[in-house]
């Protein structure tokens with residue numbers, strides 16, 4: 403403890419070190435002019451924790467916007483950003499990529515200590531007066547709720563009335579749990595149980611933002627479990643709770659809800675070490691996971707992959723077995739409504755939905771492979787449909803499989819997935835890519851000009867089918883392609899005729 407205390411002291415003398423000196427000089431001059439500027443909130447918390455410095459959070463008595471404009475004047479540049487949350491005195495300066503936030507005292511607070519007591523968590527309720535910084539002396543720490551002690555012990559303790567003032571703070575707490583690896587104190591957790599339904603009040607964009615940060619942390623699954631335990635998750639994602647108590651066939655050992663969490667947990671572990679599960683594809687999996695929102699989409703897909711099962715559940719008349727026909731497609735639709743409600747970006751919504759809709763494909767192909775060799779056509783269809791998420795699909799299948807431990811589960815399921823993925827990649831590399839490098843035999847324009855067709859969804863079917871026939875070597879020339887399309891249309895393709 404003594405050692406930690408010394409380290410904290412050290413930081414309190416060097417608080418501004420991570421930021422460019424120009425910022426320190428300009429703020430010092432501003433403080434000399436107006437007085438009463440405090441470093442506060444996340445800035446103090448993160449510096450005391452020795453974490454990388456991010457934004458600068460500053461508190462003043464009032465007129466955050468005026469402070470921003472004055473700072474821009476002193477810096478000789480920077481952009482003013484209106485934060486525009488109604489009733490809050492907050493504003494931002496962005497200068498050379500650095501964010502400086504000013505906030506006036508909250509509510510009717512008249513002193514910094516009163517302002518701090520109106521914040522979310524004690525670990526965020528500390529401030530350092532700007533005029534106590536510098537000169538090699540230890541800065542003064544204003545800490546009315548003993549946040550420093552909580553910080554040392556990794557405790558998230560809500561400030562009095564925190565959740566009634568802003569219910570989003572419940573979710574912020576879980577975000578800090580995920581990002582800082584902190585734990586709630588029992589009273590704060592109980593308070594979340596009491597206030598959970600208030601989470602309907604904040605704007606969904608704020609909720610989505612926090613959920614996204616939780617998903618991006620390496621502790622998303624335990625954090626979601628804690629949100630479930632506290633009674634908060636059911637108010638954010640009630641769709642998941644339709645799976646509680648929904649029994650599954652002998653392939654599984656858990657009901658739908660608990661299986662979904664088990665898959666989520668497996669997914670988080672797989673993401674940490676994808677090469678452990680698919681050694682032959684370690685490099686490409688690392689690249690896939692590093693790109694865009696892949697990790698976030700995969701974790702959501704794992705948690706929601708069976709979200710369609712409660713609605714799809716039926717009992718087969720012949721043998722009394724439980725079935726979930728079409729649960730993947732139904733799941734995609736339920737998920738889409740959830741993601742639209744939370745105003746997700748189109749990319750995240752569609753990629754996650756597509757993973758959910760396709761999560762059974764690798765298992766179907768494993769079934770097929772037990773009785774016949776894997777065809778180029780099957781691999782082409784899979785890779786066309788999965789698009790950028792072919793790798794993700796196999797990671798999701800692995801998580802799903804590892805989360806199922808029922809008596810009737812095929813004994814080599816995970817090994818089969820590894821073999822299948824290996825073969826899929828081999829067929830893509832040896833048979834599909836070399837063919838696909840050339841220009842397509844026909845384009846959408848050709849279908850219009852050469853064949854007089856009107857554009858519509860059938861174009862996609864035709865072009866993908868032509869590609870499959872080309873990969874199989876059954877059509878190699880443009881004339882053959884035109885002849886095939888002509889025959890296909892004449893056969894009544896638009897009326898749902900069978901593809902050859």
Ligand SMILES: Nc1ccn([C@@H]2O[C@H](COP(=O)(O)OP(=O)(O)OP(=O)(O)O)[C@@H](O)[C@H]2O)c(=O)n1
Pocket residue numbers: 442443444445456457459520521522523526527568570571574
């Ligand atoms: N709903 C909120 C949001 C913020 N705060 C207070 O305002 C400070 C700054 O808020 P913000 O920048 O949003 O969060 P940080 O705690 O700085 O964390 P991060 O920057 O990692 O989001 C917080 O530390 C906290 O004291 C609060 O009390 N209630």
